[in-house]
Amino acid sequence: MAAKIMVKGLSLWYDGKQALKDITMDVPEKKVTAIIGPSGCGKSTFIRCLNRMNDIVNGCRVEGEVTIDGESIYRNNADVVKLRKTVGMVFQKPNPFPFSIYDNVAYGCRVAGINNKKTLKEVVERSLKKAALYEEVCDRLRDSAMSLSGGQQQRLCMARALAIEPEIILMDEPCSALDPIATAKIEGLIRELREEYTVVIVTHNMQQAARVSDYTAYLYIGKLIEYGITRQIFENPKEESTEKYITGRFG
Amino acid sequence: MKSRFHGELKEIKKDVLKMGDLARGMLKNSIAALMKQDNELADEVLSHKEEIMDMNDEIEHRCLQAISMYQPMARDMRVIGACLKLITYLTRIGRYGKDIATVAKELSGKPHLAKLVSIPHMAELVDGMISDGLTAFEKKDISLLENFGERDDDIDALRYSIFRECLTYMMEDSKNITRCMHYAMIARYLERCADHACKMAEKITYAITGERVEIK
Numbered sequence: 001m002a003a004k005i006m007v008k009g010l011s012l013w014y015d016g017k018q019a020l021k022d023i024t025m026d027v028p029e030k031k032v033t034a035i036i037g038p039s040g041c042g043k044s045t046f047i048r049c050l051n052r053m054n055d056i057v058n059g060c061r062v063e064g065e066v067t068i069d070g071e072s073i074y075r076n077n078a079d080v081v082k083l084r085k086t087v088g089m090v091f092q093k094p095n096p097f098p099f100s101i102y103d104n105v106a107y108g109c110r111v112a113g114i115n116n117k118k119t120l121k122e123v124v125e126r127s128l129k130k131a132a133l134y135e136e137v138c139d140r141l142r143d144s145a146m147s148l149s150g151g152q153q154q155r156l157c158m159a160r161a162l163a164i165e166p167e168i169i170l171m172d173e174p175c176s177a178l179d180p181i182a183t184a185k186i187e188g189l190i191r192e193l194r195e196e197y198t199v200v201i202v203t204h205n206m207q208q209a210a211r212v213s214d215y216t217a218y219l220y221i222g223k224l225i226e227y228g229i230t231r232q233i234f235e236n237p238k239e240e241s242t243e244k245y246i247t248g249r250f251g
Numbered sequence: 252m253k254s255r256f257h258g259e260l261k262e263i264k265k266d267v268l269k270m271g272d273l274a275r276g277m278l279k280n281s282i283a284a285l286m287k288q289d290n291e292l293a294d295e296v297l298s299h300k301e302e303i304m305d306m307n308d309e310i311e312h313r314c315l316q317a318i319s320m321y322q323p324m325a326r327d328m329r330v331i332g333a334c335l336k337l338i339t340y341l342t343r344i345g346r347y348g349k350d351i352a353t354v355a356k357e358l359s360g361k362p363h364l365a366k367l368v369s370i371p372h373m374a375e376l377v378d379g380m381i382s383d384g385l386t387a388f389e390k391k392d393i394s395l396l397e398n399f400g401e402r403d404d405d406i407d408a409l410r411y412s413i414f415r416e417c418l419t420y421m422m423e424d425s426k427n428i429t430r431c432m433h434y435a436m437i438a439r440y441l442e443r444c445a446d447h448a449c450k451m452a453e454k455i456t457y458a459i460t461g462e463r464v465e466i467k
Binding site: 206210227234235236237242243245246248249 | 321325329374
């Protein structure tokens, strides 16, 4: 497997309290990697390290190395704006801006200085199509994003992330606020996205991890306990702790 | 939620073991009925035919329900998968018991051609394999399954020896053909039961260790 992201000896502290402990793993390119583990094990903290989202948290200190395509994202002269363009993110709760559907998707491009109407129109259409939302909203692109259902809002957030043409998409429990039908749509979308993007998804739902991911990492109290091919992790985990967690004996 | 699942899984396992006892009982009693020419005992075996089918359906239903309700993972999933396979093998073993009981009734009118030695010996070996398989499943102890390949070879050899013996009697007197065909069929049924015991051992090993093995 070709590694898109390489994490080496990653540790993180919030105000002196260690949240991640010496994590080393390679995230393969154009695959879906799921991060599972009980609440508070550091799943979200871990993926937020991959686009330096933890930088804005006071008292947060990071050690170790994260490289994307061989370049360290924590090096002194790293371009964080470029990093966030390379690494898109979708959060637990859909968080569209209080603008129209069109403006939500076009936002990233406008910030990047693209104002050509034709280009923007193309980007919006392409991104909405990739997020499997275009058919549902093509006749009301100027309506408020707030008028969409939760599942549609989440796909809009995905379209917004895709508009800036990232290479990596991070998803922090993208379906936890959605009903089963909306969840199925997002999961279908995740499977399609792997054709073009490297996806890292945090999920509480182990069946979801089993359904959508190629690789699964199990974190427990900040440590990477087991990492491997999803089928192996869910059928025959090597570590006792993984076995206990995924069979619901704790967590 | 999960503790309810584990409670249910325990109950399912218990019922699989109970079904195993029933299948073993049917097989053992059918051989005993054959040996003693005891029609009553043969009828008793036949009376369990529906019961073993019902147990199969009931356990299968509960396994599928547990899968749909709790989506088990890892060892839990492997154990449920093994239960679903074991009940099929056990049903077949029970059915062979029923088939042997039917033959026992047919043969009960006249004395056996000779003292039956190999058939009860073979039955004992087969029962030992089924019993060890079920104990391994119950106690999660795969050491009991280690030599199943050799044990199966012994049973295959016994079947062949019974077949050769039957051929001799058949060539001696064509009136013996029907009887001998029945003996040869019984040996074949027992051999198939041993094959099922081997398949059980493979599934049990997978459930306990997660490693797939093939018993040859």
